[in-house]
Amino acid sequence: MVEPETFSFLADLAANNRKAWMDAHRDERDDALRNFTGIAITLHDYADRFDSSVADAKFNPRQSYSKFFQEARDRAGLGLYRTDVDVFANAGHPAEDVGYYLHVEPGNCHAGAGLFQPSKAALARLRSRLSDDPQGLNDVVTEAEFSEAFPDGIVTRKALGAVPDGFNSDNPAAPYLKMVGLGCSKDLSDALFLDDDVLDLLIEIFRSASPLVRYFD
Numbered sequence: 001m002v003e004p005e006t007f008s009f010l011a012d013l014a015a016n017n018r019k020a021w022m023d024a025h026r027d028e029r030d031d032a033l034r035n036f037t038g039i040a041i042t043l044h045d046y047a048d049r050f051d052s053s054v055a056d057a058k059f060n061p062r063q064s065y066s067k068f069f070q071e072a073r074d075r076a077g078l079g080l081y082r083t084d085v086d087v088f089a090n091a092g093h094p095a096e097d098v099g100y101y102l103h104v105e106p107g108n109c110h111a112g113a114g115l116f117q118p119s120k121a122a123l124a125r126l127r128s129r130l131s132d133d134p135q136g137l138n139d140v141v142t143e144a145e146f147s148e149a150f151p152d153g154i155v156t157r158k159a160l161g162a163v164p165d166g167f168n169s170d171n172p173a174a175p176y177l178k179m180v181g182l183g184c185s186k187d188l189s190d191a192l193f194l195d196d197d198v199l200d201l202l203i204e205i206f207r208s209a210s211p212l213v214r215y216f217d
Contacts, residue, residue: 002104002193006032010083011106017079036087040064043089050206053091064088096122098216100206109193111202113209114183116157127177129216134173140211149208150184184209
């Protein structure tokens with residue numbers, strides 16, 4: 001599924017995160033983008049096996065994976081470019097709606113469901129849903145298939161030190177309200193991603209994650 005050259009390109013980019021290097025390796029970049037486009041198409045083609053709403057949704061493969069260039073406000077470090085890519089399978093927009101994803105990064109690959117980099121409006125919707133029905137999310141997290149597939153439960157890439165304004169600190173959903181985007185994640189080896197047979201495993205992971213997506217529908 002993920003070509004060896006794609007992993008090599010991402011690793012080299014991590015070591016040479018500069019515009020001059022990227023400009024000199026456009027062919028390798030374009031090959032990686034074609035690989036991500038193909039993965040996005042494959043996930044959509046098989047979506048009826050884990051979520052019919054994704055299968056029925058309008059689909060643009062070139063908008064179904066994160067881009068390399070980072071705006072200044074989104075940069076975690078000094079590099080201009082992301083050195084990892086998320087490929088999405090969504091019924092909506094990847095920045096607006098909770099959906100399924102495949103994270104491709106040498107030595108740090110995983111798959112699951114969530115919305116980890118929401119827009120401001122999407123984050124407000126997430127928090128409103130959590131505050132209105134904290135028990136609903138608890139039911140998802142404690143369901144046997146979900147908890148077995150995702151033993152870490154709900155995870156985030158960024159958390160606030162306190163509950164955001166407008167919510168009480170004693171809200172049952174307080175731990176989740178502090179999360180700036182959230183989801184579930186299952187680690188997978190790079191070697192697994194190199195094999196087309198990983199698709200069956202991804203479908204199983206996405207099916208286990210589907211209650212989280214439905215909770216936020």
